[in-house]
Amino acid sequence: MPARYRHIIWDWNGTLLNDVDFSIDIMNGLLRRRGLPLLDRARYHALFDFPVRDYYYRLGFDPARDSFEALSVEFIGGYDERRWECRLHSGTRPALTAARAAGISQSILSAYRQETLHEIVAHFGLTDFFLRLTGLDNIYAHSKAELGRAWVAELGLPRSDILMVGDTLHDLDVAAEMGVDCVLVAAGHHPEARLRARTPRVVPHLEALLADAEIFPT
Ligand SMILES: [Mg+2]
Numbered sequence: 001m002p003a004r005y006r007h008i009i010w011d012w013n014g015t016l017l018n019d020v021d022f023s024i025d026i027m028n029g030l031l032r033r034r035g036l037p038l039l040d041r042a043r044y045h046a047l048f049d050f051p052v053r054d055y056y057y058r059l060g061f062d063p064a065r066d067s068f069e070a071l072s073v074e075f076i077g078g079y080d081e082r083r084w085e086c087r088l089h090s091g092t093r094p095a096l097t098a099a100r101a102a103g104i105s106q107s108i109l110s111a112y113r114q115e116t117l118h119e120i121v122a123h124f125g126l127t128d129f130f131l132r133l134t135g136l137d138n139i140y141a142h143s144k145a146e147l148g149r150a151w152v153a154e155l156g157l158p159r160s161d162i163l164m165v166g167d168t169l170h171d172l173d174v175a176a177e178m179g180v181d182c183v184l185v186a187a188g189h190h191p192e193a194r195l196r197a198r199t200p201r202v203v204p205h206l207e208a209l210l211a212d213a214e215i216f217p218t
Helices: 020-033 041-048 052-058 068-081 091-099 112-121 147-157 168-178 192-196 206-210
Strands: 007-010 105-112 132-136 162-166 181-185
Touching: 007 147, 020 041, 020 068, 052 147, 052 181, 091 105, 091 168, 105 112, 105 147, 132 147, 132 192, 147 162, 168 181, 168 192, 181 206, 192 206
Parallel strands: 007 105, 007 162, 105 132, 162 181
Antiparallel strands: none
């Protein structure tokens, strides 16, 4: 059976990179410095959403004291300073390897900064898996959809041949804007129940995606 898709567009943070607990830890630094209630995984999954600006204020930050821009700079600064502590998900390398073996080309579409994305993907020795790494050029995490649409046009494949794999409902929306199918992995920044409320195409982890014979024929 041939693979159903000829190209996979991967999200990075939360999907290939296992940075949920790490992100919680960095945000707890900001909260602790202001005497605000800290996050655990359950509270993070209840509150984290896009746009990120609203999420910041749900955490209790006072907009009169801390602008969203200043909080973003503080969070990204803390994240970047310790980013080498992050690990890949256990299924990341096997999934990328299986896609390559199946003749499926791959790329990354991320809200991470372009330069930092290149650097961290190279750090894990993954650069050669991808045709293209597309990140955002500023740190305020606006939509990936515009970049995604341009990349899909450049790829020149029928949209039905392209699969987006992400970890949040934002990825589902971006995929819809690109006109491509989407599978969500519930091991990242949105909890499984929230993902399942919007799409049946949810897997618990990348190992389960790997077991999908339609995507990765054996
Ligand atoms: Mg993500």
